[in-house]
Amino acid sequence: MSSSTPNKVPSSPPASPFKLALCQTPVTLDKEENIAVARDYLMRAAAAGASLAVLPECFNCPYDTACFREYAEELPAVGFKPTEDHSSPSLKMLRQTAQETKMFIVGGSVPEIANDGNIYNSSLSVSPDGTVVAKHRKAHLFDIDVPGGIRFKESDVLSPGGSATAFFAPEIDCTVGVGICYDVRFPELAMLQARELGAKVLVFPGAFNMTTGPAHWELLLRGRALDNQVFVAACSPSRSEGGDGYTAWGHSMVVDPWGTVLASADEKPALVVTTIDLGRLDTVRKSIPTSQQRREDIYRLQSVP
Numbered sequence: 086m087s088s089s090t091p092n093k094v095p096s097s098p099p100a101s102p103f104k105l106a107l108c109q110t111p112v113t114l115d116k117e118e119n120i121a122v123a124r125d126y127l128m129r130a131a132a133a134g135a136s137l138a139v140l141p142e143c144f145n146c147p148y149d150t151a152c153f154r155e156y157a158e159e160l161p162a163v164g165f166k167p168t169e170d171h172s173s174p175s176l177k178m179l180r181q182t183a184q185e186t187k188m189f190i191v192g193g194s195v196p197e198i199a200n201d202g203n204i205y206n207s208s209l210s211v212s213p214d215g216t217v218v219a220k221h222r223k224a225h226l227f228d229i230d231v232p233g234g235i236r237f238k239e240s241d242v243l244s245p246g247g248s249a250t251a252f253f254a255p256e257i258d259c260t261v262g263v264g265i266c267y268d269v270r271f272p273e274l275a276m277l278q279a280r281e282l283g284a285k286v287l288v289f290p291g292a293f294n295m296t297t298g299p300a301h302w303e304l305l306l307r308g309r310a311l312d313n314q315v316f317v318a319a320c321s322p323s324r325s326e327g328g329d330g331y332t333a334w335g336h337s338m339v340v341d342p343w344g345t346v347l348a349s350a351d352e353k354p355a356l357v358v359t360t361i362d363l364g365r366l367d368t369v370r371k372s373i374p375t376s377q378q379r380r381e382d383i384y385r386l387q388s389v390p
């Protein structure tokens with residue numbers, strides 16, 4: 086797996102605390118309306134003092150494989166400059182809002198159509214000057230079949246991304262990792278973001294559902310926070326029926342490196358704002374120094390012939 090490299094190694098001592106906002110927006114069939122609502126929540130996040138704001142998975146589109154191709158947009162690569170024109174209405178909104186508010190925005194995710202016709206579930210992150218600083222394509226596709234629960238097959242329509250993603254945000258002196266929803270179930274990805282890319286906050290736009298949400302959402306977020314001793318912030322759409330009846334769990338949540346839930350929403354539309362103090366990360370890592378106690382010599386997985 087290749088990894089995108091953050092644009093700077095974070096300096097020490099840790100930066101001042103900053104505010105992070107999760108925008109748990111309602112998502113409907115109306116793409117234009119979804120984008121306008123997302124902007125409205127982002128403006129409210131800025132008014133609440135946020136420096137980093139996050140949108141949900143598929144913020145412009147119902148979470149429904151039947152919708153992905155119709156709603157898909159072409160998206161640019163990392164490094165795309167604010168001066169360059171682009172056709173994507175979602176990117177236009179993200180850039181304009183980031184520039185106006187001076188926030189870093191992790192733009193949830195939107196269906197992306199690539200030059201070769203493949204569709205991806207992709208997240209763009211934009212810096213306060215409007216530059217695209219990260220692009221993550223959902224690496225693990227949500228193909229599941231839970232008897233009596235839910236069946237979903239993203240791979241019917243989507244192709245998987247092939248890298249781990251993180252970007253450095255100088256204004257808050259923090260490297261931010263980005264994964265999308267099902268990616269959170271794979272500890273190796275989070276470990277790569279934290280250990281090799283230096284992420285201190287892992288952000289997951291995600292839309293769990295009424296079967297896996299109550300069972301696994303909080304458990305996974307707290308697990309990834311604890312096993313990497315990082316902050317984890319996950320942003321869901323609010324609970325509304327998708328085109329084929331997919332019902333999002335909601336419960337957007339921020340967890341600290343000790344595994345404590347700092348802030349969370351219920352299932353309704355919500356703006357969750359909380360303070361991130363990266364000093365907490367150093368305290369936890371000093372108290373329980375698991376990163377220095379790893380036994381790499383005994384972790385080798387051996388394949389069975």
Ligand SMILES: NC(=O)CC(=O)C(=O)O
Pocket residue numbers: 227265266267268270291292293294297298301
């Ligand atoms: N929707 C997803 O990608 C993941 C999910 O709902 C789950 O893992 O459960």
